[in-house]
Every structure is written in structure tokens, then in C-alpha cells.
Amino acid sequence: MTDINIKKVSYLAKLKLNDEKATKYEKSLSEIINWVDNLKKLDTEGTKPLHNITEKNTNLREDTVKKNNSTEEILSNAPEKAQNFFRVPKVVE
Amino acid sequence: MLSIRELKKKLSEKKISVSELFDEFYKKAKDSQLNSFNYLIDPEKNKHLINESQLRYNNKKEELLDGIPLGIKDLFCTKGIPTTASSKILENFIPQYESFVTASLLNDGAIFLGKNNCDEFAMGSSNETSFFGPVINPWKDSNKTNENLVPGGSSGGSASAVAEGICVASIGTDTGGSIRQPASLCGVVGLKPTFGSCSRWGVVAFASSLDQAGPITNSVEDAAFILNSISGYDKNDSTSSDHKRDNYLENIDKKFDNKITVGIPSDYLKDVNSDIAEQIDLAKKHLAKLNINVIDVEFTTTEYALSTYYILAPAEASSNLARYDGIRYGYRAQGETLDDIYINTRTEGFGEEVTRRILIGTYVLSAGYYDAYYRKAQKVRRLIKEDFQRIYRDVDFILTPTAPNEAFKVGEKLDPITMYMNDIFTVPTSLAGLPAISIPSGLSKNNLPLGIQLIGNYFQEQSLIQLASLLEKELKFND
Structure with missing residues (x-):
């Protein structure tokens, strides 16, 4: 059995679930988590986690300033903008 | 269907113009009823590319993919062309830059017809999670010809469009099987290169340690053409590999000089249905004819993948x-x-x-x-990778079914776990980051296409393509 607090999980993911959806997803998540629980059978004592398949150090590049985008281009997809800014509701009192 | 090589020959011999070829495919794509494109690019917008391509043919300076009409999964950012990931949340998004992969294709003269439908954010195995509705597979069950079947997913629009013949090839992405499984369900070729071969720059991210771009095509040779274009080091992708790329077309018609061994994992075949088992038996027979060694191998981690x-x-x-x-x-x-x-x-x-x-x-x-969960899974991922490395001490390639079933009915698989099981044979390879190709091998009892998966060792795409091509010629699926 799992102990999924679906309201807490959805809060962390910034998703809102009404009661009907919360029940549905809680059931679905429980089933999936129970299904993946077979990993517990495997002994991984002493095994290092694998983050990146090549395990080479991440390639780093020089952080050089280049002009790739104009303000206009960057703002072209903004749902709401004002002058040269993204527009959002007031966030300070 | 004419191959890329044949189309380029016709174009260079002036039997057809670049513009005529493009119009032919554009018309077919426009008339298609299978919902495999989210967006078709206005032909006016492509006009200068078509003209430039024609000029290169006139001057006998054509590029690798000059004038070839392609579909692009709607997960690649294409400058000035809507890119939605088949999601409402990106419905009106128009990228201001070009992904590395699509830039490489354009650079090689390819012309894009539009953006192929896919599962939302590439999450799905049937193309039914798309905000723009499901894609239909051009194949029909011979006993139930009125039923619409799924093309697989997530690159379902790409596979359906190639199978229907409304684009010469399409570029998909594969995270856990999203190129190979739809290729299998639609009777076409799908290649997932080694992780790190094709840059993820400009590909809408799903799972960054797994996502990889690759071709969906009518033939292995076409896949090699595309891979020659899109495989390359990119400093903008921190996981891009800087190994030297081979010419993937080079050995395509050659037999192997030395004796090679293909392993077939018995644990993969434990519960498969008779249609799927038949494909493996068939492939085995053809491998023997090609004088290729076939041995049984057994993984210990498959059930955890x-x-x-x-x-x-x-x-x-x-x-x-x-x-x-x-x-x-x-x-x-x-x-x-x-x-x-x-x-x-x-x-x-x-x-x-x-x-x-x-x-x-x-x-x-x-x-x-x-x-x-997370850390535990990362540890098991290492065990899965090591399991493959152990098997590769004895074999050069691994042969498995691509998917556990043929194309199924739209709306049939409603339970998520049942849907996730579709990727049972493709996911292990993804976790290990290995290259794999699905080629069509035959038909099921319902006359639906089935595929087999060949898995190579890291960055061995050239020999993987060579083997796939040899087997393709024996299987004669398209004849």
C-alpha cells in the first residue's frame, strides 16, 4: 500500500485538482507506485546511482555574450506584456 | 515509395523539379484524413527554399537531402513556425530559433512540409494524448476494416505520415520507444541513435537523460541519409557527444567481413504471442542465411526496466x-x-x-x-546498463521484438499501466542509452505490420545500419 497525499503532491506541482480528479489521480498514482515497487526486491547495496549514461563530465562551454535575440523577439510569445516587460499581477504589497 | 536516393536521382536528371515534388507531397498531406500533421507550412513560405534547392540541382551542387520533403515531429523548435508539443499550453508558441536537428536538415537542403502530430509532450504510446486529437494508422485489421487503429506513439504522426506516403521521411524523438514502437505499428523503419548523437538543443524537453532524436523512414537506407545529416556534436547540448561520426551510408550494401554474433534474449520472449514469436523465428532464419551467428542470451534486469x-x-x-x-x-x-x-x-x-x-x-x-524511488531507480539503471555490457561481451548485436503487439483500436487501452507495457522491449535500450532500430518484418494474422528491433553497442550505428539493411533485403517487407 502507498500513502500518497495527492493534495500535497499537486500543490508541489502547482496543479489544482478538484475532488473528483483528486480521487481519480490518487487511485492511478497508487496503482503505478505499487507497480514500480518491485524495484525494492533488487539489492542495490553498493551500487552507485547512474545520472548520465555516458558518465563523462558535462561539457562546459565559455559563457560568452552574443546577441541572438532582440527584446521584441523574446517578448513575441508573451501572453501579456507592457512596454519591454512581461506583465504579471502585482507581487509586492 | 521512392527512396531518397531515387528521388535525388530523378531531381538531378530533371525528370521532376523540386517544386513539382514538393507540390505532390503537399497535396497528399493536405488531403490526408489521418490527422498526422498539426500544422502544414504555407507553400509560399517554402518558395525560396524550393528555388534555392532547384538552383543547386541545376548547378550540380546538390546537398545530402536537397529538395526532399520531410515531416518534423511537433516537438522540434522551428523558427517562425508553430511548435506545440501537441499541448494546449504551447498552442500558440512560435519559436524564435531553430533546433540543432532541424537546422542541420535545412542546411542539407531538406524542405519541411509541416509539423507532425504526437502525444502531448511525447508522453504516450498511441498518439491519443495529443491536444489535437488522435492520429490514425493507415493500416487496417483485415477482419475489421471499419475500425480506426492507433499508429503508436509518441511519434505517431511521423510514423503514420511516412506509412501513408505523404512525406518522404519524418524526424521523431524517442525517450522510451517513441520512434521504434510507432515505426513497428505502422510498418516503417525507426532509428533511435545512441544517447548523445543528435543534439537536444531546441527539442521540447521531456526526460533529458533519455530524449534522443532520430529518423522514421521507409527504408534503412533513408534512415542512414537522415542520420548523416542530424548526427553531430553541438556545444549547446551539454550531453552531446564529440565522437567522430561515421558515414552511415558507407557499408550499407556490404556483407560483414568478419563473423558476427547476434544475441536473442530468451527472457524477452517468455510471454509473447505467436505473431511476435514468428517474427523472431523468421529473422533467425534469415540471419542464418546471411551466415550470421545467433545465440540465446538472458538478461537479469528486464523485469525492472x-x-x-x-x-x-x-x-x-x-x-x-x-x-x-x-x-x-x-x-x-x-x-x-x-x-x-x-x-x-x-x-x-x-x-x-x-x-x-x-x-x-x-x-x-x-x-x-x-x-x-528516484535514487533507487537510478541505481537500478546502472544495473540495467551493466546487464547490457555483460551481454555485449558475447555478442555484437541484440535482436528482440519491437513491441509486444500489433496496432490496436483507438480508445482500446484506457488503463495507464496497460499502455506503459507497450514499451516493454524498447525501454531497456533507452535506459542504457544504446542505439536501436526497428524494421518491419512481416504481418500478423490480422494483416497488420510487425517489427523487429536490432540493438547495437554504443555509437555503432554504422554496423547496426549495415545489419538492418542486410536483414531488410532478406525480409522483403516492402516487395
Whole structure:
């Protein structure tokens, strides 16, 4: 059995679930988590986690300033903008 | 269907013009009823590319893919052309830059017809999670010809469009099988290169340690043409590999000089149906004819692969999809506070399956569960990789079925876990980062296409393509 607090999980993911959806997803998540629980059978004592398949150090590049985008281009997809800014509701009192 | 090589020959011999070829495919794509394109590019917008391509043919200076009409999965950012990831949240998004992969194709003279439908954010195995509706497979069950079948997913639009013949080839992405499984269900070729071969720059991110671009084509040779274009080091992708790329067309018609060995994992075949078992038997026979050694091998980690994948991929997705907040681009829902905007935007913008994956990912990464699930899965991932390395001490390639079943009915598989099982044979390879190709091998009892998967060792795409091509000629699926 799992102990999924679906309201807490959805809060962390910034998703809102009404009661009907919360029940549905809680059931679905429980089933999936129970299904993946077979990993517990495997002994991984002493095994290092694998983050990146090549395990080479991440390639780093020089952080050089280049002009790739104009303000206009960057703002072209903004749902709401004002002058040269993204527009959002007031966030300070 | 004419191959890329044949089309280029016709173009260079002036039997057809670039513009005539493009119009022919554009018309077919426009008339198609299978919903395999989210967006078709206005031919006017392509005119200068068509003219430039024609000029290069006139001057006998044509490039690798000059004048070839392609479909592009709607997951690649294409400058000035809508890129939606088949999601409401990106419905109106128009990228201001070109992905590395599509830039490489354009640079080689390819012309894009439009953007192929796919599962929302590439999360699905049937193309039914798309905000723009399901894609239909051009194949029909011979006993139920009125039923619409899924093309597989997530690159379902790409596979359906290539199978229907409305684009010469398409570029898909594969995270846990999203190129190979739809290729198998649609009777076409799908190649997932080694992780790190094709840059992820400009590909809408799903699970960054697994995502890889690759071709969906009518033939192995066409796949080699495309791979020659899109494989390359890119400093903008921190996981891009800087190994020297081979010419993947070079050995395509040659037999192997030395004796090679193909391993068939017996644990993969334990529960397969008779249609699938038949494909492996058939492939075995042809390999023997080609004087290729076939041996049985056995993995010890197969039963853990799907569980590992369904922890790691959603975890990475929940992190990657945190960027969709309704502020800088994409859909925005109204809200009184900034937080309301975030929450309403994401709640309204993501579909059911994407929401589920974000929730799974958030759960396995949350305090108290991280070690038990996420970290545990990363450890098992290492065991899976080592399991492959152990098998590769004895074999050069591995042969498996691509998918456990033929194409199924739209709306048939409603339970998520049943759907996830579709990737049972493709997910292990993805977790190990190995290259793999699905080629059509034969038909099921219902006259639906089935595929086999050949898996190579790291960066051995050249010999993998060589083997796939030899087998393709023996199997004669397209004849």
C-alpha cells in the first residue's frame, strides 16, 4: 500500500485538482507506485546511482555574450506584456 | 515509395523539379484524413527554399537531402513556425530559433512540409494524448476494416505520415520507444541513435537523460541519409557527444567481413504471442542465411526496466515542465495573484496524461520518497546498463521484438499501466542509452505490420545500419 497525499503532491506541482480528479489521480498514482515497487526486491547495496549514461563530465562551454535575440523577439510569445516587460499581477504589497 | 536516393536521382536528371515534388507531397498531406500533421507550412513560405534547392540541382551542387520533403515531429523548435508539443499550453508558441536537428536538415537542403502530430509532450504510446486529437494508422485489421487503429506513439504522426506516403521521411524523438514502437505499428523503419548523437538543443524537453532524436523512414537506407545529416556534436547540448561520426551510408550494401554474433534474449520472449514469436523465428532464419551467428542470451534486469523508466522519466519531466507557468510564452489562464496564474495555467494547459506524469514525478522526488524511488531507480539503471555490457561481451548485436503487439483500436487501452507495457522491449535500450532500430518484418494474422528491433553497442550505428539493411533485403517487407 502507498500513502500518497495527492493534495500535497499537486500543490508541489502547482496543479489544482478538484475532488473528483483528486480521487481519480490518487487511485492511478497508487496503482503505478505499487507497480514500480518491485524495484525494492533488487539489492542495490553498493551500487552507485547512474545520472548520465555516458558518465563523462558535462561539457562546459565559455559563457560568452552574443546577441541572438532582440527584446521584441523574446517578448513575441508573451501572453501579456507592457512596454519591454512581461506583465504579471502585482507581487509586492 | 521512392527512396531518397531515387528521388535525388530523378531531381538531378530533371525528370521532376523540386517544386513539382514538393507540390505532390503537399497535396497528399493536405488531403490526408489521418490527422498526422498539426500544422502544414504555407507553400509560399517554402518558395525560396524550393528555388534555392532547384538552383543547386541545376548547378550540380546538390546537398545530402536537397529538395526532399520531410515531416518534423511537433516537438522540434522551428523558427517562425508553430511548435506545440501537441499541448494546449504551447498552442500558440512560435519559436524564435531553430533546433540543432532541424537546422542541420535545412542546411542539407531538406524542405519541411509541416509539423507532425504526437502525444502531448511525447508522453504516450498511441498518439491519443495529443491536444489535437488522435492520429490514425493507415493500416487496417483485415477482419475489421471499419475500425480506426492507433499508429503508436509518441511519434505517431511521423510514423503514420511516412506509412501513408505523404512525406518522404519524418524526424521523431524517442525517450522510451517513441520512434521504434510507432515505426513497428505502422510498418516503417525507426532509428533511435545512441544517447548523445543528435543534439537536444531546441527539442521540447521531456526526460533529458533519455530524449534522443532520430529518423522514421521507409527504408534503412533513408534512415542512414537522415542520420548523416542530424548526427553531430553541438556545444549547446551539454550531453552531446564529440565522437567522430561515421558515414552511415558507407557499408550499407556490404556483407560483414568478419563473423558476427547476434544475441536473442530468451527472457524477452517468455510471454509473447505467436505473431511476435514468428517474427523472431523468421529473422533467425534469415540471419542464418546471411551466415550470421545467433545465440540465446538472458538478461537479469528486464523485469525492472519499466519500473525504473516510470520513475526516472516522470521525475525528469516534472522538473522540465516546471517552466510552463504562463509568464514568458504559451498559454496563460487568468488569476488574481501570480501564484493563481501559475496554478490555473498549468491546470488548464496540461492534458490528463501529462498531469499524471508530473504528479508521479513530483511524488518520487518529494521529501521522504526521493531515496526510496528516484535514487533507487537510478541505481537500478546502472544495473540495467551493466546487464547490457555483460551481454555485449558475447555478442555484437541484440535482436528482440519491437513491441509486444500489433496496432490496436483507438480508445482500446484506457488503463495507464496497460499502455506503459507497450514499451516493454524498447525501454531497456533507452535506459542504457544504446542505439536501436526497428524494421518491419512481416504481418500478423490480422494483416497488420510487425517489427523487429536490432540493438547495437554504443555509437555503432554504422554496423547496426549495415545489419538492418542486410536483414531488410532478406525480409522483403516492402516487395
